[in-house]
Amino acid sequence: MTDRERTMSRAMVDAIAHEMRENEEVFVMGEDVADYEGIFDSTTGLREEFGYDRVMDVPISETAFIGAGVGAAQSGMRPIVELMFADFFGVAMDQIYNNMAKNTYMSGGNVSVPMTLMTAVGGTYNDAAQHSQTLYGTFAHLPGMKVVVPSTAYDAKGLMHNAIRDDDPVVYMFHKRLMGLGWMPAPDGPKTPVPEEDYTIPFGSADVKREGDDVTVVTLGLHVHRALEAAEELADEVDVEVIDLRTLVPLDTETILESVRKTGNLVVVDEDYQSFGVTGEITARVAEAALEDLEGVKRLAIPDVPIPYARPLENEVLPGTDDIVQTIRSLDPVRSLSP
């Protein structure tokens, strides 16, 4: 580990550039990825180093260029395709969930689709219902894609190395608020030391970002940092463990179960819609496997409304640090801290 600090966007780009240097078959394709350098700084500097042939701006034709990514991947290349906002995936959904995700299975494993589809997710900046969704659950629900959600620069780099090297399609969802953009300040936390050399973080390895004995908070993306803030705020009252899922597919159920068996209390926090989503999935898995260890369960997510525009409205529906604090308190966990 080095002390060299990086923003999350810089760490992601470092990984992409490294893979592009190592492997001629890796290229980047998307809207505004070359000259604009990615609207969320996800491709900064790549065009300068690699040129337009390997960092391709494309027409606003999501079906065509995501589908072309599938075709290039099936031909053995390793495309990294960016579609700015997860909210926009609907226009190209057939290519994503019928081709990218299913061709391996339908071919009986004879076809691989080694493609990374990256996109920005999340609200907290008043951009309303078509530019603020996370939709984690949508992509994790559909089989055939690995789904990655980093919360720190260190994780973002290691997971990106993995995503590009993986022989399967990976949906890499980064939260705008964590990227370290000049125009969208990040909370403390995502900017971390990042080694210069390459390293991978295995998919399906959740990270215990904070250890604790009383309550397990399971979350991902931006809400890892909000949960950590909440845990600090409650430090005198209750000992909170915070688990960062890091990948939704595969999902590291074991780490969650181990924690819940220790604490007996589970809170799942998600920036996606509540119904049929990540919070339901995690609580169901825990209920199936560790019901007898469970004293209390709560979930906190967007309460099934489209994300509103006006600040007080968006604040109301997005789970904030205060909401997490209250939810943990509402479980009334037995305090295990020494007096």
Added chain:
Amino acid sequence: MYEWMVTARYYEERLQEEYLEGKQPAFDISAGPIPGELHLAAGHESSAAGVVSHLRDSDTVTAPHRPHHVAIAKGVDLDRMTAEIFGRETGLGKGKGGHMHLFDPDVNFACSGIIAQGVPPAVGAALAAKKRNTDDIAVAFLGEGAIDQGAFLESLNLAKVQDLPVVFVIEDNDWAISMPKERITDVQDGSRRGEGHDIPHERVGHDDAVEVFEAAREAIGRARDDNGPSILEVQVHRRMGHFMGDAEAYRPEEDKEAAQMRDSIERLEATMEDAGITADERDSIRTDAQERVDDAIAWAKDQPEPEPDAAYEDVFTNPPSGVTDAEPATDGGETQ
């Protein structure tokens, strides 16, 4: 070309027989030896034969949901393709794809069950060929009912703006399921979609395989010589319903009869006759083709069905750790 065409026609006739077994007298889609829907392409043979004649194994072809004639011309393994259609373990996709989802990476063949959605991956294969600096090309087959889809129109633009070696082949059989062509478009020549993108285009107005061959030579030559995409439309005919079991109540009787009357195979036979190829020589080709088909069907039917546990395999090429084969994803363990 003749061999591929008679193979494809006989293959579909045989599949039709097999498909209807157990599904009659009252049509029951879930009965009989061939599962699911079956979309046959009898009457489309000339487009596949004329176009694919110019291709090699390293060129990529994507076909739509009516893929058999194209697959046969492209050299897809007939035995394994048939086993796939019968849902057998030794099929191209181990019985997971079925007739609309045939993949044979050995000859770079793929197809999609969704209208027009096989087109963007063909553009991607062409992009890969260009990036790797090979002279391989890609061909996307689609129906005339698919050319109003965004996937096709976006692909035309992307292929043109990137100068990609891809040929879009429109098979115009006059019917988009139950919608006759005149009710879905005022543009009778679908290849003219190329005009809006400055893409060279040509329509072959009848299913003459030789004429398709000539037109395809030009389009494919352009792609192979790095001169960008082309569109080729071929008038074909739908000799059967949209899918097996389609009673075609929407289709005028005279249209059905007309489709039966026009026959690209008979047309090619007349051409061969003029060229001095005897009926005996043609019969010999036809007999060999039929034998090959019969053998493939017999072999396929003799293959085992997949073990139920195989349903959990092949979701990923590189299964995540914790995911074990033959393990359902609902046991609360570290799976998915």
